[in-house]
Every structure is written in structure tokens, then in C-alpha cells.
Amino acid sequence: MATLRPEAAEAPRSTSGRRPVPKRPTPSIHVIAVWGIFLTLIAGGVWSMFDLGINLFDVLVNIISGWDWITENLFPPQFPEAARLVELILTTLGIVFLATLFSVITSVPIAIFAAVNTTTGAISRQTARIIIIFCRAAPDLVFAIILIRVFGPANGALIGIVAMGLSSIGMVGKLLADNIEDVDRGPSEAIRAAGGARWQWIQSTVILQIMPQIVAHGLHRMDINLRNSVLLGFVGVPGLGQALSNAMNTRQWDLVMGYTIVITVLCILMELLSGAIRTQMMGRDSGGRRRGVLGLLERIAQNSWVHAPTDPHTAQRTPKGRVRVAPQWDAGRIQRFFGWAALITLAFLAIYDVELNWEVLMNTLGNFPDVVSRFFPPDDHGHYASRYFPALVETLQIAMASLLLGLFVALPIGAFAARNAAPTKNIATFFRCLIVACRAFPELVLAIVLVVILGFDATAGVIALAFGSIGLLAKLVADSLEESDTRVQDAVRAGGADRVQTFFSATVRQTAPATVAHILYQLDVNFRAATLLGVLGLGIGFDLLQASARSRYEILSLLIINILVVVIILELISMYVRKVVR
Incomplete structure (x- = not known):
């Protein structure tokens, strides 16, 4: 008698002798809802x-x-004088940079309070989450319209910085809060076990772990803010957007096309620059070595040395056997040094270029409650x-x-x-x-x-x-x-x-x-x-x-x-x- 295979012996058969076809699992109500x-x-x-x-x-x-109209009115494009064009570009980039910097600096503490593993309680966490949701919900234009009522139309640069900065907090804060919740908690627990305070283990472990994400999210948001700055020019924010608005109002279509080309080129360059910086900071090859300029500097630093007395307990020997007592100038240290230096330099240059009026800022902040009170109660007048x-x-x-x-x-x-x-x-x-x-x-x-x-x-x-x-x-x-x-x-x-x-x-x-x-x-x-x-x-x-x-x-x-x-x-x-x- 033929011996049945185990799987055949175990498989149930119907009365007709055919093996039943297995049933597919029934989709859940949530999957049906998504569809x-x-x-x-x-x-x-x-x-x-x-x-x-x-x-x-x-x-x-x-x-x-309408192609004839396009060729007759948009081409050849007209560009402003070189000095004027450079001024507009620098003003736009300055406002965008300061808005992004403001959003990143503000988002870090908000994200710390919004994350489960770093917040002190449910109230602080929910408050931080509400701030993030509100900033994400309100477009830049909404913030700009409100700020025009607060600071006045003459302070366009300040309005652009604050409007884009507040809107950016919504995205940057949410992403950073998610990154904080995903960090390795081992180093933090070790510092807490040693008696470290909350701010100490947050600063020394959490922030250091999410630093690459902070830079990456900031670069991505700066790219978005550059595009949004074009729109805010229509409500009085200086730069290329305002120049484009003026050209449209006067129907100088060839000049409109010129500004369009400049804005598009800037957006492409910003996209390429952001990608290049992210690659330099976080890109590694299959062997774990850094790519790009930082990788080259790291390999050069590994072969450097400093003349100093030998101390077997503190000295570090280089690959060539020489003694090094100073901290290693590896890619991480080079990156931090030049990164902070460039950031501080660009911030001062941007503040100088956009000519922020701090006196007006302080004076108008006192009128903020009065301006906000005018928005209530809402009324549609039928x-x-x-x-x-x-x-x-x-x-x-x-x-x-x-x-x-x-x-x-x-x-x-x-x-x-x-x-x-x-x-x-x-x-x-x-x-x-x-x-x-x-x-x-x-x-x-x-x-x-x-x-x-x-x-x-x-x-x-x-x-x-x-x-x-x-x-x-x-x-x-x-x-x-x-x-x-x-x-x-x-x-x-x-x-x-x-x-x-x-x-x-x-x-x-x-x-x-x-x-x-x-x-x-x-x-x-x-x-x-x-x-x-x-x-x-x-x-x-x-x-x-x-x-x-x-x-x-x-x-x-x-x-x-x-x-x-x-x-x-x-x-x-x-x-x-x-x-x-x-």
C-alpha cells in the first residue's frame, strides 16, 4: 500500500475528495475604513x-x-540691474535663513516637551503638541496677515521672518519630537543612574543623537521657506517676491519672467545645496567611511600628530605611532567647529542685511494683546x-x-x-x-x-x-x-x-x-x-x-x-x- 506524505495525510479533504482552498483573512474594519x-x-x-x-x-x-502672447510678452526676459538683483537675492536669502534658524531654535525645546521620553508630565506634553498642531495648521499667509496688524506694513522683513518661522515650527517640531522618541535610551538611563539631572542627560545624550536630524530638517525647511517667501512678497515682505508682485501690478511681463527665472534657479541651487550638505554630514560608503570633503579631512587628521611628552594614561597614539594629547580632529569635530562658525557668521550677516528694527519690535510687542482682542468675537455679517x-x-x-x-x-x-x-x-x-x-x-x-x-x-x-x-x-x-x-x-x-x-x-x-x-x-x-x-x-x-x-x-x-x-x-x-x- 502506498504511503501517504505527512502533509497529505494531515490536510483535510471535503466530501468530494478535493482539498479545500484556504480562506483569505477577513480585513479589519480599519483597513476597510482606509480604503x-x-x-x-x-x-x-x-x-x-x-x-x-x-x-x-x-x-x-x-x-x-496663447503661445504668441507668451513669446511676445515673456521673452526675452528682462532682469533688473546686477546690483539691484544681488540686493534682492541677499534680502530674500537673509529673511529665509533667519526664519529657518528661528524655527529650529524654537522647535528643539518644544519637541523636548512634546516627546514622551523627555517631557515632565501630561500637561506639558499636550501643551507642546497643541503648539505644534496650531503652527502646522496655519499657513504662512495667515501668520503674515496677523503680524501685519501687529507690526505694521512697514516692517516687512520682521513679518516674513516671524511668519515663516512660526509656520515652520509645526513641521520641524513634529519631526524632531518623533526623532527624540526614537533615540537610544541606554545612554540617558546610564547618566540618570549616575545621578545626572534631567537637563544634563537631555543635553549630553538626546540632543547629540538627533543633531543630524536637526540639520537635515532645517535644510529641508529652508528650501520650503524659500518658495514661500515668493508668496509673502505679495503682502509686503521685501525681496524677490515683492519685486515680482510690483512687476505684475505694473504689467511688466518680461520683468516678471526674469524674476521667475531667478527664483527658479535659486530653488534648484537650494535643493542641490541641501542634498550636498546632508550627504557630507551623514553619507558613508559601504566600509563605514565618510564621503566627500569631511571624509578627506578625517583621513588627513588620522595621520596628523602633535609633539608632546608621552603619557601612557592620557596620550593617544596615531596610526603612525606618534603621540597625540589633544582631542582628535576627526570629521565630527571638524564638522561641529565649522558648522557653528558658519551658522553664527551667517546669522550676523543676515541680521545686518535685512536691517531689523529691534526698537520697533519691542514697542509693538506691547500692543500685541490689544491687536489680538480685535479679532474676537468672529462675525460673518450674514x-x-x-x-x-x-x-x-x-x-x-x-x-x-x-x-x-x-x-x-x-x-x-x-x-x-x-x-x-x-x-x-x-x-x-x-x-x-x-x-x-x-x-x-x-x-x-x-x-x-x-x-x-x-x-x-x-x-x-x-x-x-x-x-x-x-x-x-x-x-x-x-x-x-x-x-x-x-x-x-x-x-x-x-x-x-x-x-x-x-x-x-x-x-x-x-x-x-x-x-x-x-x-x-x-x-x-x-x-x-x-x-x-x-x-x-x-x-x-x-x-x-x-x-x-x-x-x-x-x-x-x-x-x-x-x-x-x-x-x-x-x-x-x-x-x-x-x-x-x-
Whole structure:
């Protein structure tokens, strides 16, 4: 009699003799809810496209028909005098640098209070979290409008620094709080066991561990602030944004194009510089050695020596056997020395260049409570249902429609930009460069050009924000694909799957949860950006500017509260989805 294999003997059979097919696990209610949110988002984008009357074919026809106007009015571009251009660039960079520095310095203590492992209690932690949420919810334009009422329109540089700084605290503080909660707690526990105070182990272990993240988040935020400074120029912040606004108001379109080129080049250079600095600080090769200039200096320092008497207890011998008693000038020490020196120097130069009026600052701070009291109670004067609520809905529609358009373009670009998914390395490099170009071009500048061609309607805003969505979303998708587990892909490939089958069955399935989270994050970004299109007469941002110009504080507070409510709702949905898909 034939002997049954153990697995065959153990497998249950049905009455028909066939082995039953194993049932798939039933998805949880939370997974179903996430799919419902995602499908609702797609449906909302389609509805927004139809309700706003966006026809891509008509857009293409209008752009082609308006090409003559573009070539006649925008080209050749006109640039201001070299001295004037340098002055505008330095002013813009100075304001952006000081705003970023202010946000990072302020975010570190806020993040310490917001993190579970470094806070002193529930009250301090929740207070810090509320500050972070409020700063994340309010766009730069909202802070700028409030600060104009506090400091006056003549203090544009100060308004730009504080507005972008407060808005940046939301993102930088949240990221640093997450980094603090992920640090190794062993060194901190050792110092506490030795009797160290709280501030001692936080300073000596926590801050030192997250220092690379502090620099990386600061560089990333500085890149974002450079783009946002263009918008704040329309409300009086000096620099390239204000010059661009003046050129638009006087209809000097060739000069508008010149400033557009300068701003785009600056954004590209900032993106490249940020990446290079992050690589110099944290990049290492497969052997653990630092790359770039710091790696070269570290290797040179390892061969250096100092003449000094030999002390077997304190002296350190170099690789050549010579004695060194001073601390090693390794890459870490070189990095800290030159980093702090450069930071302090740039801060003084920026303060000198933007010409901050500290006397005005101190005098106006005393009027802050009186100005804030004017914002309450909020009042719509009976126009909420007929004017302000439809403007809020239009802003949300612009965000959803632009996300839908950007999504269908960003997904394939992100896939081809990932080195482990692209057919060749050259293709991945090409699409990475395309992403950099998309991210470098400010959405507001593109919206300005499109408004001239397409008119003052929502189509220009949707196309501009969709273009920006392509750059950010494609980058996030590409990074997620590259961070996927290659062992799963190798296993599928070893089973005979080709490149396409491996991509969809292994790579895409791993990164699908992260992609859903990225899409919701992009919706949040698009809504904030849509509120900034008020300078072009679109959405609730236009009502914000109108109420600010007429000093209607009660209307301003009502609109700000509406924006905060929508942003907080989007943030809560995004947090829920990220928690489920992890």
C-alpha cells in the first residue's frame, strides 16, 4: 500500500475528495475604513474637476493659442540691474535663513516637551503638541496677515521672518519630537543612574543623537521657506517676491519672467545645496567611511600628530605611532567647529542685511494683546453661507482636483525614478532630475503665468498645484520604492517572475501603505497652498486678503478658524491612516 506524505495525510479533504482552498483573512474594519477614505478622495477629486469646470483639452488649446502672447510678452526676459538683483537675492536669502534658524531654535525645546521620553508630565506634553498642531495648521499667509496688524506694513522683513518661522515650527517640531522618541535610551538611563539631572542627560545624550536630524530638517525647511517667501512678497515682505508682485501690478511681463527665472534657479541651487550638505554630514560608503570633503579631512587628521611628552594614561597614539594629547580632529569635530562658525557668521550677516528694527519690535510687542482682542468675537455679517463657505469649498476643491491630476502623473514618474524599479540607472537618473525640476519651480509663479493665459479662474490654480504635486509626490513614492525590502523582490524573481511581475507583486505591495499616507499628506499640502492663491483672486485666500486690507478683524478671525478646522480634520484623517497602514 502506498504511503501517504505527512502533509497529505494531515490536510483535510471535503466530501468530494478535493482539498479545500484556504480562506483569505477577513480585513479589519480599519483597513476597510482606509480604503473608503482613499476612494472618497478619488471621487472628490473627480467631482471637483467637473464642478470647477476644468477641461484639460481646453487648457491645452488655450495654452497653444496663447503661445504668441507668451513669446511676445515673456521673452526675452528682462532682469533688473546686477546690483539691484544681488540686493534682492541677499534680502530674500537673509529673511529665509533667519526664519529657518528661528524655527529650529524654537522647535528643539518644544519637541523636548512634546516627546514622551523627555517631557515632565501630561500637561506639558499636550501643551507642546497643541503648539505644534496650531503652527502646522496655519499657513504662512495667515501668520503674515496677523503680524501685519501687529507690526505694521512697514516692517516687512520682521513679518516674513516671524511668519515663516512660526509656520515652520509645526513641521520641524513634529519631526524632531518623533526623532527624540526614537533615540537610544541606554545612554540617558546610564547618566540618570549616575545621578545626572534631567537637563544634563537631555543635553549630553538626546540632543547629540538627533543633531543630524536637526540639520537635515532645517535644510529641508529652508528650501520650503524659500518658495514661500515668493508668496509673502505679495503682502509686503521685501525681496524677490515683492519685486515680482510690483512687476505684475505694473504689467511688466518680461520683468516678471526674469524674476521667475531667478527664483527658479535659486530653488534648484537650494535643493542641490541641501542634498550636498546632508550627504557630507551623514553619507558613508559601504566600509563605514565618510564621503566627500569631511571624509578627506578625517583621513588627513588620522595621520596628523602633535609633539608632546608621552603619557601612557592620557596620550593617544596615531596610526603612525606618534603621540597625540589633544582631542582628535576627526570629521565630527571638524564638522561641529565649522558648522557653528558658519551658522553664527551667517546669522550676523543676515541680521545686518535685512536691517531689523529691534526698537520697533519691542514697542509693538506691547500692543500685541490689544491687536489680538480685535479679532474676537468672529462675525460673518450674514455672508457666510453665500460667500465665505463657498470660497472654502472652492479652496478644498482646488486641492482635491490638483491632487488627482498630480497623482496620475507622479506615480509613474516616481516608479521610474526609483533605482530598484527603473529599467536602467540612466532612466532613474533622468526621472530624478525631472523631479528636481518640478520641485524647484514655485507653484505660485506658474499660477501667475497661467492666470494671464487662462484668466482668473480655478483652472490656473489647479494646474499649478498639480505641477507642484508631481514633484513632491513623485519624490516620496520613489524614496518609498527604494526603501522596500529587496529580499522579497529577489524571492519573487527567483520563482520565475519577470521585471513587471516582480514590481507589482513585491515592490508595489510593500509600499502601498506608505503611498496612501503620502497621498493624504499631499492633500494637506495642496490645501495649504490653495489658501495662498488668494493673491490671484482664488478661494478663501482672496477673502483673507480683502478682509486684511480693510482691517475687518472679525471676518479675518472667522476665516482663519475655518482654515484651521479643515487643516486639523485633514491632519486627524492622515494620522489615522498612517496608524492603520503601519
